[in-house]
Amino acid sequence: MSKGLILARINHFSDYAVFAKEARKSFEDVTNNSFGWAKDTIETLAGAGIVAGVDSSHFEPGRPVTRAKFASLLVKALGLEVKEGTKNPFKDVKGDAWYAGAVTAAAGNGLVKGYEDGTFRPENVITREELVAMLVRAMNLPASEEKLAFKDNDKVSAWARKSVAVAAAHGLVKGFEDGTFRPGDTASRAECAVMIYRMLVAE
Known part of the structure; x- marks a missing residue:
């Protein structure tokens, strides 16, 4: 896939995201107190028709994907x-x-x-590392010389190390408060939404 096509899609969404803030879709189980870190992203993507709830009122942000x-x-x-x-x-x-x-x-x-x-x-x-690998391929990001800086670097699979390093260098992944990445953990609906949003608005 050409990088030009990817950028065209991303640029289109960046323009639409401004409008989407006025056309957000909210869910009863995504609030400031529950998955607040993903609330704006989920509502914006839902408003853009990219993600949908499991029904009209619920998103089930913690469900594995x-x-x-x-x-x-x-x-x-x-x-x-x-x-x-x-x-x-x-x-x-x-x-x-x-x-x-x-x-x-x-x-x-x-x-x-x-x-x-x-x-x-x-x-x-x-898993989180599988998710990151797909995103990096989608964005056609160049290799990064930066080394992984997560406390659990040794847990990242060999095939995923370059992708995780690239994603971290471009701000797609930031890890957890304890400094870990948790590559083998399953990714939730909320995490997937946030990663896709970061991809779409990346500069």
Whole structure:
């Protein structure tokens, strides 16, 4: 996927985000006292139609997100489509699955790579390091010379270290108050929303 296309999508959202502040969608379970750190982001993305609640009043911000769902969110946020002639590369993604088109589009644009056994494992919950790897691929960010500065650097998988370093250098990830990144933790709906928003408004 070209960096120009990514930037065009991001620039479009940056303009729309101003309007979205007036067209926000609020949820009863996302308040200043509950997931307040993600409240503005979730309401803005919901107003832009990029994320949706589990019903009209609830977002369930703490619920884990599957790999298929995050790939779908990323594809929707960037307005990607399946390229002509692109085939689904994963043997465990059935053609009639609700996420088949999004996963195929994500793979065709280089956002996801799957596992060595040819699977995507769509129903597995996505980890923080997997999420970051997809975002870095989506943004086509250059390699960073900065070293990981999290207290749990040794827990970051070898394949994800460069992506996490790049994401940290560009402010996409900031870790937790205790200085850890927790790469193997599952990512919540709130975390996914915040990461996608940071990607869309990144300079």
